[in-house]
Amino acid sequence: MAAFGAIDMALWDIKAKLAGMPLYQLFGGKSREGALLYAHATGADIEDLIDSVAYYKEQGYKAVRVQCGIPNMPVAGYGVSESKGDVKNFITNFSGSVPKEEIWDTELYMRYIPTVLEKLRDQFGFDLKILHDVHHRLLPREAAELAKELEQFKLFWLEDPTPAEDQDALRLLRQHSTIPIAIGEVFNSVWECNKLIQDRLIDFIRVSVTYAGGITPVKRLVDFAAMHDVRTGFHGAPSHSPLSMAAQAHLNVWAPNFGIQEYLVLGTPECDALFPSDHEMRDGMFYVSDEPGLGVDFDEDEAKKYDYVQGFHPVTRLQDGTLWNY
Ligand SMILES: [Mg+2]
Numbered sequence: 001m002a003a004f005g006a007i008d009m010a011l012w013d014i015k016a017k018l019a020g021m022p023l024y025q026l027f028g029g030k031s032r033e034g035a036l037l038y039a040h041a042t043g044a045d046i047e048d049l050i051d052s053v054a055y056y057k058e059q060g061y062k063a064v065r066v067q068c069g070i071p072n073m074p075v076a077g078y079g080v081s082e083s084k085g086d087v088k089n090f091i092t093n094f095s096g097s098v099p100k101e102e103i104w105d106t107e108l109y110m111r112y113i114p115t116v117l118e119k120l121r122d123q124f125g126f127d128l129k130i131l132h133d134v135h136h137r138l139l140p141r142e143a144a145e146l147a148k149e150l151e152q153f154k155l156f157w158l159e160d161p162t163p164a165e166d167q168d169a170l171r172l173l174r175q176h177s178t179i180p181i182a183i184g185e186v187f188n189s190v191w192e193c194n195k196l197i198q199d200r201l202i203d204f205i206r207v208s209v210t211y212a213g214g215i216t217p218v219k220r221l222v223d224f225a226a227m228h229d230v231r232t233g234f235h236g237a238p239s240h241s242p243l244s245m246a247a248q249a250h251l252n253v254w255a256p257n258f259g260i261q262e263y264l265v266l267g268t269p270e271c272d273a274l275f276p277s278d279h280e281m282r283d284g285m286f287y288v289s290d291e292p293g294l295g296v297d298f299d300e301d302e303a304k305k306y307d308y309v310q311g312f313h314p315v316t317r318l319q320d321g322t323l324w325n326y
Contacts, residue, residue: 001188001213008214009247009294017293023250024288027219034285035252037263038063038131038156042081042090045069046116050123052087060283063129063156063260068116075103078135078316078326091238091264094311102316104137104324110146117153126154129260131182133159136325137316140169147177156260157182157204157233163325164192170201182206185235189213190221197221197228204233204259210244211235215251222255231259238264242275246296249279249288261286274302 016023024030039056041064043049049068056064067079067090076082081090094100113132120130132155138146143161150158157180162169164183173181184206187193190213196202205225209218222232232255234248245263252258263286277296278289289295316324 002210005210005212005214005244008216009209009243012215012247013293020292022288022290022292023215023247023294024254027250027254030253031256031258032253034287035249035258036063036260037061037281037284037286038065038129038260039284040064040079040090040264041066041087042079043068043087044076044081044084045071046119048081048084048087049116050119053120053124053128055087057124057128062284063131065131065133065159065262066116066120067133068113070105070108070112073103073105073108074319075101077102077104077109078137079133094313095309096312097310099312100314102314102326103319104316105319106138106142109137110142113146114149114153117150117155121153129156130154131156131159131260134161136160136163136186138162140166140172143169144173144176147173147179147181151177151179155179159183159206160185167195167201170196171199174201180204182233185211185237187212190217193221194224197225197230200228200230202230204231206233206235206262208235208240208244209247209251210240215247219251222251222257226255226257229257231257232261233259234261236262236264242271242277242279243294243296243298246277246279246288246294249286250294252286253288274299 016026039061041052041056043052053064069080079090138161140162159182164186180203182204183202184193187207188211193205209215212218252261275296278291279295280287316326318324
């Protein structure tokens, strides 16, 4: 579907260039000036996480996803920096010939994470938008228990509380909690989203134009979601190039039911040389340039400088070695 998505994005880019318009005009125009972003705050422990949130706040972000190391969990968990003091880099080095392993312990996690959110609210108050990602690790009853407990901290969303494929799991959670739920980054088709939206089992849909097959199907999905009061919160992990992030940015400024956009700072000199553009990120918002098309180029000669590097997503195991949901 990523291949379909790439062709679809290219065709929209060509069409908008022929029209001499930025892509959002082909959707009907802008609903807003810029799109709200969230950054990834991370900490090997709570002190580091507080430093990380403070760093992103200083950069102007109004929303942060927070992931924290759990005491007595032997290996850094999902979205958590691997070493103390490293408050900006949570991304595991995926390169190698075999996947890395993470250890997961539901009991330790569920006992500790409410205390993390309590400390963050004490420190930063309630104006900061806070998101948290469970990364599909809980059983439905556990997710319902956690959601109830976290309600008092007024999260912007709780992400992937249960494995996304088990869509009925969310019914149990919904019976017990009003916490906003975001799901969808692992979906490869809009058809995996329609039941969640139609039955109002989620509040934010997190597909991306890359993995869900392009702008055409995702635009339809956005309209369908709007009819059911579900907002967007597109996936924006580093596996999304500046081209697909631009495609999403055009959807974000257009979509009446836009929610938020996940954003990882890719602005390295190497990345900027590969994908030149005039799009602008400032004060935690993404502003789309008025260049015709997607507004991003791709320098193929520059790309020839880099070799392919093999890598894998990590796998997750319980303390006794049992394979678990990543
Ligand atoms: Mg996620």
